[in-house]
Amino acid sequence: MTLKKLLFAALLSGFAFCAGAADKPADKTAEPPAPPPSLGTEYTETGADTCLMCHVEGGDFPVFAIFKTKHANRADKRAPFGPGGLQCEACHGPGKKHFEAGGGPDGINSFKSKSFLTPQQRNKFCLECHQGNARTGWHASTHDSNNVACSSCHKIHAERDPVLATATQPDVCYKCHRKERADFSKPSTHAVRFGKMTCSDCHNAHGSNAAGLLVKPTVNQTCYTCHAEKRGPFLWEHAPVAEDCTSCHHPHGSVNQARLKKNPPLLCQQCHSVAGHPSVARTPAGLPGGGGGGTAFLLAGSCLNCHSQIHGSNHPSGVKLMR
């Protein structure tokens, strides 16, 4: 707690300094401040041809890859470059002001993180068209609330948006979710590191009502999309298994086999204390050469050496999860 209090105090000082600086009155002797940047209100005379006069191929702000994307499909009435589409200005806003200023950040929605527009204002351009299906729940989602912009993850001027490909998507997510990158480097993980699974297999980054932005309403329903053999319902259920797979497993990765949060027997002994073998303290005396007994409760599968139907049993004699 001490460390947290120190962090809190240090940060509050920074906030106070920052807020003070923001509210500081302007120096009376200085030049009148320039008007704040704002979006233009008038469109260019020739549309994309105006933009491409400066944004040439190989320039500092290469844009030509847009013509290899779905946004540049000329037959799709919904696309910016489709019939009646506003071309570049459909997304970047009316460009005359930007053009007449000879470029620069003012007057245009650059989609950059340093833009004068807030993430919500930038996103509005995307949400004008992309609001249905998986994006219905974007508003007030974890990402929206944390001021994530669509362009924080999506590259629009790219032949292939990295966040839409299985192999390259995790690196996009790791830009913010750094702990998860470490999780997927642990000894026991899902196949994300190998490019066979990706974050959006389980999570809907555009927002969902489920915890953790899961693609299905609950953790277990999400897991069952690949692990349907564990769905049951079984005759004999193991209560925490039916409730929440993450009671025992860490889905992103762990140092233990099968992504377990802890190895048995201690994992099981967190919840099982029945008189007899479940409540016995298993010490190194049970290791080979340790001089004690009970190796069967400690080595190989430990508790699972006998109670192997840990996810539930359909056997009429399976009440102890041994059949």
Next chain:
Amino acid sequence: MKPSNPLLLLCALSALSSTATADVAGEAAVDMSKWKCESCKFEQGISGTADAVAGSVSDKSAEFGQYNGLYRKGAFLIGDGAVRSRNEDGTYWNLDASNLGLKTQSMEAEGGKQGSYKLRFKYDESLHRIWDRALTPYAGSGGASLTLPAGFASATTAAMPLAGAMQSVDLAVQRKQLGVGASWNRTKEWEYAVNFRHDTREGNILRTGGAFFVNSTQLVEPVDYITDQMDASASYASKKFQLKLAYYGSKFRNSNHALIWQDAYAPIAGETRGQLALPPDNQFHQVSASAGYQFSDRTRLSGDVAVGRGTQSDNFLPFTQNATLAAAAIPGSSPDARVATLDAGLKLSSAVNERLRLSAAYTHNDRDNRTPQAAYSYVVTDMFSGVAARTNLPYSFKQDKVKLSADYKVSASLRGTVGADFDSNKRTLQEVDTTRESTAWGKLGTRVLNLVDLSLKLAHAERRNSGSFLAQPGITPPENPLLRRFNMANRNRETAGLRADFAVGERANIGLGFESSEDKYSESTIGLSRAKDVNLNADLSLTVSERTRLHLFANRQEIKSKQAGSQAFSLPDWNADNKDTIDTFGLGVKHAAIPDKLDLGADYATTRSRSEINVNTGASNPAFPHVTASLDSLKLYAAYKLKENLSLQAGYWIERYSSRDWMLEGVAPSTIPNVLTLGLQAPQYNVNVLRLSLRYKF
């Protein structure tokens, strides 16, 4: 909290909705008469790449080769490719293929007319190689019946005639996935979609045990699964209102419903073989509706509801394989297991003014297990009948959660958010009926000197249950009355997170992060009493020069927990500490050695993990040996453009993995007198892969 309360809150919030303000973009009349797009380089025709890859793997390793398919020693050939076609009328198709020739090959195709219809096809294989060299005396591995040589059964593993009987079996599961789908737009607003996925899994996995009272055997379990899944939906989207009606169906089939194995131990009560139930066929169907409504530019409401039914009615297996026992009649021919699910959510957000945003969300998740209950006069491990019958316990769960938050923008560089979450969990047939958790949290975010973005989040949560833990009458023998299961125990949780993201000009970005979560179960005398997870991370992206980019990351995580137990079935007389430490470091460099001609790159990643376990009984117990794992991976690659449409690529990958785990180390099939194991050892490998490829671009 009563269900009506969240609805009232949502209504109150909606009343805060202010009138729409002018669009960010403003309004302007557009004269497009001169918009010719003559400089636009629209893509036309067919283009793509084709790669022919040849390489060599230095050693055989299941662990290295899982998921990448390079599990065999020796040479390999792979084909990769990507082809795309674009036409002026809006029709298009894409075809991507990777790892062709390996058991991880994948092909994906998409085509259609954009804005009208889309067709999808996907075929994907993945190989989960779990272990090489599992040792078993059983014949028939991979099938549903495991048999032993005559005269094998013995009193202990040491007395078994293992030497001449052991066979080596690889544990691996091959997954093949075939997906087809279509979507089409009848109007600008309506889209219909159907997707179907056929998933097969074949191979062997480790079945941790087939037990006869105190004697057990690790077995090889056959995997022959088919899962079919279907999604169908109709979606409507306009600027104000969006709606999606959907159906999801999933059907699982297992070709093997049981695994029979011969007893490797000398019979005690007439048992000569046992039978395990394998995962049963089951299905799940769900219909759902989700909708969103934009009241104004500032206020939006969305909600969803999903109703599901899951069923499982595999025929019962007999109580026992032991013909010497008189087993009772089984109640019914199948468990007729069924669950009903109801999941619903409602979310309202409103930007009250330019500074203040409010949001409220309510979710409800209900799993109602309607499986009939009956008394089962079960047989203990095919050895003992006549024990007291047990009634199955179909567990049901119901969760209601309300989340409220207010976000206030103090200035352009300072923003604060506060929130409260209320969580209610109801369970049936368990020691606790209800747990309620309240969480208060706050977050501050600021930009300092236009250089660094800082954010701090703190949260405090308190979970309380509805009363004392009451032993369930149907569960025998009972648990220690002082046990508090961690998912239902009273708990205080403190979490903190701090992030700092520096942007040093356009060239460097540095990220630093700290996360901590600590759980205290102060009323749990037996069971988990404390858990803590602390994570520190750093990230650097640097553009060294126009030709060189570098990326670096480092992470340290510590996961600690404490628990107590009672050997005397009374007050705690032992406790245990568990501590996992994981360090991860990575470095990546990309360098354009000869611009537009020769690109070089390297990626290095290393992970070290260590688990420390101490079990203290009051006597001077030594600590367990550390469980450790270390992974080092270095990839070097180069791409040289021979001609405008032809390039040569070379790669060298070396990966070393070593691990120590006392649960496996030195545990041969006969090490444990009463557990005949597969002799699986902690994984180790040291593999080099060299690959050369020629890429043709067209």
